[in-house]
Structures are given as structure tokens and as C-alpha cells.
Amino acid sequence: MLLIYSHQITNRLAYVTKQIFGGILGVDTAMTTKIEDFIKHSGPKITYTKQPLQNEFFIRSNDLLFEQGINDLDILVSDWEGVPCFFATDEKSAIPYDIFSASFFLLSRYEEYLPHVKDSVGRYPAKESLAFRSNFLELPVVDLWAHKLFSLLKDRFPQIQSKRKKYTFTSIVNVTASHCYAHRGLMRTLGGYLLDFSKLRFRRMAKRTAVLFRLSKDPYDNFQRLVEIHKKYKVKSMFFFQFAEYSAHDKNISPNNNRFKYLIKSIADYSIVSLSTSFLSSTDKMVLKEEKRGLGNLIHRPIKYARLRYNRVNVPVTYRTLIESEFTNDFSMGYTHQIGFRAGTCTPFHFYDISLESKQPLRVHPFAIHDYALLNYKNSNEVFDKTDTLFRSLKKVNGEFVVIFSNELLGGKHKMPWISLYENLIKRYHV
Incomplete structure (x- = not known):
């Protein structure tokens, strides 16, 4: 079991770690705010906070998972060994980005709560998204981050077990x-004929007739x-x-x-x-x-x-x-x-x-x-x-x-x- 220590266990943090380790990687986890329990744990463990406790596997936390509501975030997308990532950490961190906060931002659709102009049928436009603007829309980045993290944990803790899902x-x-054309009722069928005629769509009228008389599928x-x-x-x-x-x-x-x-x-x-x-x-x-x-x-x-x-x-x-x-x-x-x-x-x-x-x-x-x-x-x-x-x-x-x-x-x-x-x-x- 992987133990995660943080100074505060929020709903956001519990949600995103459960998805990354349980949903994507198939790794059993537990969380604690007690330093003594974390130190006593002999298995794989992570510290997720502002400063490391000792020489453990440490990920420096962004503030996002400890906030409430929506704030206008200034996000800079960079590169993590060929994979786009954001919410950079510092040299003390075992990984260069806070992938828990970044994953929460994407999974929760945080950006869709922010002011934006919807399209003609009331949808959030793809071009408004961070993924589109930063050219990683076609990458399942949350899954890629999770697998990169697991690889690093495996190097540090060879005994860590994973029940990974299948493609x-x-x-x-x-x-x-x-x-x-079929099964549309008399009024809708007549309306269709009139619309086709008004736009000179005679082939469509012929096709409609053939379907209605069961001469064509x-x-x-x-x-x-x-x-x-x-x-x-x-x-x-x-x-x-x-x-x-x-x-x-x-x-x-x-x-x-x-x-x-x-x-x-x-x-x-x-x-x-x-x-x-x-x-x-x-x-x-x-x-x-x-x-x-x-x-x-x-x-x-x-x-x-x-x-x-x-x-x-x-x-x-x-x-x-x-x-x-x-x-x-x-x-x-x-x-x-x-x-x-x-x-x-x-x-x-x-x-x-x-x-x-x-x-x-x-x-x-x-x-x-x-x-x-x-x-x-x-x-x-x-x-x-x-x-x-x-x-x-x-x-x-x-x-x-x-x-x-x-x-x-x-x-x-x-x-x-x-x-x-x-x-x-x-x-x-x-x-």
C-alpha cells in the first residue's frame, strides 16, 4: 500500500489521488496527516506538501487542491520529458510538476467554470480550452503523467504493486x-417535399418518394x-x-x-x-x-x-x-x-x-x-x-x-x- 502524507486532506486531494492511483494505476493508497504514522510506514510513501519531512519521495504541492471555489489561474505549460505539463514545482521535488493539481484542473473541468463565450448551441468551445491552446488536446496527459509518476515510484520502491487496467x-x-424519410408522419413528409421543391432538390424528392413507396431503403x-x-x-x-x-x-x-x-x-x-x-x-x-x-x-x-x-x-x-x-x-x-x-x-x-x-x-x-x-x-x-x-x-x-x-x-x-x-x-x- 502507498501512503500519502499531506498537511491537509481535502476533498480535492482525496478525489484526484484516488483517480490517479486507483482509477488509472490500480495502486492501493491511504492518506495521513500524522507525521509519526508516515515515518513508521515501511512501504512506499509520498509526501505532498510544501516542504519535505526527510529524504522521502516528495512532491511539492501547488495551492489549488487546498483552495475552495474558482480563481483565475495563471498557467504556464512546459515540457516534462516530451509530455506537456503545468504547475511547476522546485528542485526539492521528485518530479518537476504538481501533477495532482494539474490533473484536478483538467478532470474537474475547472476552466469551464470560468467566464467564456459559448458556441451557437450553448457548448464550451474547444478553442477556449488550455489543451487546445497549448497543443495537447490529442494527448491523454493525465494518464501519461500517472504512468511517468509510477515509473519513478517503481525505481524508488521496487515492491510497489499495480493492478493496471487493460486497453x-x-x-x-x-x-x-x-x-x-420514413416514419415521419404526413405533415412532416409534406413539409419535407415543400422544402425540397423550394430549394429545387429534385433528386432528394425522388429519393424520398422511392423510400415512401418502399422501392428503396x-x-x-x-x-x-x-x-x-x-x-x-x-x-x-x-x-x-x-x-x-x-x-x-x-x-x-x-x-x-x-x-x-x-x-x-x-x-x-x-x-x-x-x-x-x-x-x-x-x-x-x-x-x-x-x-x-x-x-x-x-x-x-x-x-x-x-x-x-x-x-x-x-x-x-x-x-x-x-x-x-x-x-x-x-x-x-x-x-x-x-x-x-x-x-x-x-x-x-x-x-x-x-x-x-x-x-x-x-x-x-x-x-x-x-x-x-x-x-x-x-x-x-x-x-x-x-x-x-x-x-x-x-x-x-x-x-x-x-x-x-x-x-x-x-x-x-x-x-x-x-x-x-x-x-x-x-x-x-x-x-
Whole structure:
């Protein structure tokens, strides 16, 4: 067991050390504020405070983990043997940066509490983040720091034990529009024809007609193919269905449509099915609970996982809403149009509410790739050049590689063959 001494054990410190040593490294730890207990301990131990006690493994602490609330921090990002890092220490410290404070800053999404301008749908913009501005968004730096720390501890304490997690791959299919033309009702279908006609989209009108008369398959209806791909490679998959009424931002099939219900139930026979929240329900707890209840009643299983519309995480309010609605896991922590790690990690972690200064029961699963972030690439070779680099970083730290694709994009017309790219991506990284 690793013993950590500090002059004060705060919720922040307990939270981040538990995540680094327990969640990422699989190392058993205990904490103490008693110097005599620390000195008597014969196993691996760390001092985390302002000054070392003796000649122990010492990490000089920043003030961040001993504060409360939010302060405007002056952060300088430097290099730690090829890995970006911040909150520099001094020459007495066994490592040159306070990675506990740096990890807390990223995991808690500290910067998202600070004043910022949201994008058109109310999201925290990637370009506002420290990771984007300092060019480490595509690195799971928290995991890299943890592994570097463990290597140094192993040199100092050869007896230290680690039960490290294994690399995993999870494919998520986000279904906010299960069909492009089918099952949309008379008024929405007529409206679609009128809109296409007004914009002279005659090919789209012909395609709509062919689908409605069952002469052609709906382009978004690729669910059977997706299930076959997942079964072929034995990959962990999850389908998140929107189960909401029509609105300006939510245009899926009506949750009262029997064919839509049958589709969801049939997918639930092969894969985990859970809720993709509507734009309205991400801010309205009563609507969210109704969507959750409706989907749960349909598949006769508890709905514990959530994905927020547009990845619209507004900390801490959005996560409080999920917790109050009895969700246990969220899969929205990432950027829709940027590859990388919004919270600096590829390991699931519990949400820490800075306003309440406490760890919350909601488990956050960060994703690395959203399919819309791949739209700017010219071909699949460019895509895999980028994703191979990401994969190597994830494998190095035995991370969780979560990718999100929508049936809508997979079934649409684009410059790349998306279904083939999706299958090749799974084949490449699911091992």
C-alpha cells in the first residue's frame, strides 16, 4: 500500500489521488496527516506538501487542491520529458510538476467554470480550452503523467504493486435521426417535399418518394449492417436513441411510432441501448425523466447511461440534472468537432462538483473521436494517420478508446465511404 502524507486532506486531494492511483494505476493508497504514522510506514510513501519531512519521495504541492471555489489561474505549460505539463514545482521535488493539481484542473473541468463565450448551441468551445491552446488536446496527459509518476515510484520502491487496467475499445452509435424519410408522419413528409421543391432538390424528392413507396431503403436505416459489424469483430457497442417529441433541435421519429419502437427493441437484443437526451431535456429535469421513463418502459431495462444532445455539457448544472434523474454514467465528455480529450484523460472518472466541493456519483466516460470531427479529412488514409497516433497514445496507458458515430452520418452522402471507414476503424482498434 502507498501512503500519502499531506498537511491537509481535502476533498480535492482525496478525489484526484484516488483517480490517479486507483482509477488509472490500480495502486492501493491511504492518506495521513500524522507525521509519526508516515515515518513508521515501511512501504512506499509520498509526501505532498510544501516542504519535505526527510529524504522521502516528495512532491511539492501547488495551492489549488487546498483552495475552495474558482480563481483565475495563471498557467504556464512546459515540457516534462516530451509530455506537456503545468504547475511547476522546485528542485526539492521528485518530479518537476504538481501533477495532482494539474490533473484536478483538467478532470474537474475547472476552466469551464470560468467566464467564456459559448458556441451557437450553448457548448464550451474547444478553442477556449488550455489543451487546445497549448497543443495537447490529442494527448491523454493525465494518464501519461500517472504512468511517468509510477515509473519513478517503481525505481524508488521496487515492491510497489499495480493492478493496471487493460486497453478497451467501445463503439457508440448515436441515433438522433433514425430515418431520413420514413416514419415521419404526413405533415412532416409534406413539409419535407415543400422544402425540397423550394430549394429545387429534385433528386432528394425522388429519393424520398422511392423510400415512401418502399422501392428503396431509407439511407439512415443501416442498423442491421452496424449490428453485423459489431458481431463480426466482437466489439463492445452501445446505441443511444433519442426518445423525444419533435422540436427545432430534435427531429427524430415520434416515440409513439410503432416501427420506431420495434427498431429500438430489436437493437436492444444485441447491444446496450440507452438515452440520447433531447435539446430541451438537457436543461429540463422533468422532460428528461419522462424521456428516461419512456425508453426504460419500452425495453424493460433500467436506463442508466446518457448522452447529451450536441455533447452540450454545461458544468456543473447539466451533470447535476443527470444525477437528480438517476443516471449513473455519461458519455458526452468530448468535443464534437475536435479529436482529443476534453478532460485530458482516456480513463472513466467521477464528476467532481467544484461548487459543492465533492465527488459526485456520476461516472464520466470521455470519448476521443466524434465522427463529425473527421469531416474535414480528404480520405480514409488521412483519417487513419490521425487516429493511429491517437491509438498509440491510448495503448501506451491502457486507456479506454471510445468513438462516437451517428447512423445519420454513416448513411449520408459524403466524400468518404463512411460505413467502410467505420468497419475498418473497428477492425483496426478493437483488439
